[in-house]
Amino acid sequence: MEEEERVWSWGAGTEGQLGNCSLEDEVSPQLIRQPPLSVSNISSLACGAAHVIAITSSGKVLSWGRGSSGQLGHGEFVNNSLYPKPVTSLDPYFITNVSAGWSHSAFVSDTGCLFTCGDASFGQLGHGDYTSRCSPAKVSSFDNRRVAKVACGMRHSLVLLEDCSSNQVYGFGSGKRGQLGISKDRVKSINLPQVVSGFEDAETVDIAANGDHSAAISVDGNLYIWGRGFKGYEDANSPRRLNSTSSFTKVALGWNHALTLTAAGEVYMIGGNHLGVLSNHWSTSSAKQLHDLREANMEKVPGLDDTKVVDIAAGAEHSILVTDNGEIKTWGWGEHGQLGLGDPCDRARPVTVNLGYDMDDVSSIRVYCGSGFTFALTKP
Template identity: 75%
Template sequence: MEESEQVKIEEKIERLWSWGAGTDGQLGTGRLQDEQIPQQLSLSLPSVSSLACGGAHVIALTSDGKVLSWGRGNSGQLGHGEVVNNLLYPKAITSLDNYFITHVSAGWGHSGFVSDSGCLFTCGDGSFGQLGHGDYASHSSPIKVSSFVDQNVAQVACGMRHSLVLLKGCLSNQVYGFGSGKRGQLGVSKDKIKSINLPKVISGFEDEEIVGISANGDHSAALSVDGHLYTWGRGFKGYEDSHLPQCLNSTSKFTKVTLGWNHALAMTGEGKVYMLGGNHLGVLSDLHNARPAKSLFDSREANLEKAPGLDGTKITDIATGAEHSVLVTENGEIKTWGWGEHGQLGLGDDGDRISPVTVNLGYDLNEAASIRVYCGSGFTFALTKP
């Protein structure tokens, strides 16, 4: 094969980079160490369509409906039928080979998988009921959640110790929660709930069609087809916890929301990005002079800040870790900010940043390349496709 032909082939394949916390093997580099600059992975992976990053493990979903996982496996969250401290390289979850998986999610120590037939499988830490099997047992292989055997599951979202489920094609009883509920993150009752181990429907969406769900830390969120953003659970900076979904009072129509432990990013269809909450490790600007805190049940638009320093640049993707954030511009730049102790900002040091800074992948991307970003608690992945 001529060199020019080899270059053309290489340009057409997807590429995967990782950086940040890596002491559990979650970066897929084969090394148990943090990385402060992006590492391009030389892995023989099938075509990867998306990733899910958890506390310290990663799940890869391929275009042909297969799943692989790596990283920390101390609670069985990798789904390989055994408990392992760490797995350095991607390994196929063979127990799901008879299913075409369409959606995956990774929590702190548990994982969720949705098939094209609408089945939900969970594995990992179940000590708070977050696996939804009616007990508090942990499992090292994906187990079908029987509560949805006659339902059609579309998405699963795994948080720190809780899970959300979105059903397909129904306007009532469409979102469910289970697991830890001490901060209201289950959204199933006004009363405080320690935990529940079976899925329970979340009220408040009777007049909305929900198309997306998100969970991280003790937070939960949902997006409607009309672009309305709902949040519940632990209150963002200056706001009380909410035990039921609350709609953000904003005229913007949101298309994606991602949650950290103390903040959230929300992106509009026009490519604008806003931030909720945050603290000194994740803020976009000085919140010490922000307006006085209000009750969660007052207008929360005052707590919604537009991401600065982007000069009107359109944003095409967003992701949030525990206390760091990542976005992709329409020009193909990856920008990060927030907590940087493990190198998760990819800037060559362990410092924090309060505004977005461009990451150098060390590789010139094709202008037409599609870039998606994903965050675990203290690490980051970038997936590029031609």
């Protein structure tokens, strides 16, 4: 019998988001031994402000953590769930993609249906109203389209459609910082999906959202960013392509920074000048438009010479990466132990995390960040 993936968590835990039946922070990685996870082969995770969603290899969904806005999808508004519970209303579907925002959640089925639940105060559920829901409800705007991926920011959502050469990305929810990308003018909020402008000549293959930021990657490796401007840059109401010679494969957004992963396995940071930023040269920059970003404005993460990075993730103010030799490295804000280094201290440069497990027996590692906590999936 094939051994299942192991799920590890650390950091802020006061609302049950670590999934270990505790309401305490953990400064070191803890192996989750709760039955719903120990008997399920977890294929991927999504972390929000204080809740987590897991997909199993059989397309089932588990969730835990804060549920006061209905974001857990359990059919009730509860303060928190201390351990993983199944989202039973989605049992008829095979779920392939999930995302978690500040207080809302989204789920995509293998048939391209989109379901959302949680807080709807800004229209971020996409149902045409501002009514919060405690069970996942189908977003009818995409009834005749196939959704491929969904990304939840703090109070907004992005959707990537499948097999479309244009009009691929849609946004809804809060748009006061330009994060919806649907208009040249500032939009307070919308409750129905609208097309994100600016991708007419690009085929989008991935999307990301966090805080008031949005991002997308095109099939040819170009990176587009819009929403709240990073340090030294104005807000952007529509996608702006990063002027870089690199080909990007992944982007991870924090509240004040972004990590980018290139096809060559290099990691760069954009923005910040806050906890965990690698330098402060943005502090003297005059305000510029985002489309003026040059490769020189990205800072390469140090200490990774001759090492290829295979995964990245970003929390509110912390970052994590995985190298091709199986090392997990974290840096940034550490107040709740989210760096997994055994203390609540901040780190300005990447430090290796010890899972307390023989990594020679691990074939792959994937990492995920909530606002102040971290998860890792290790596969034997």
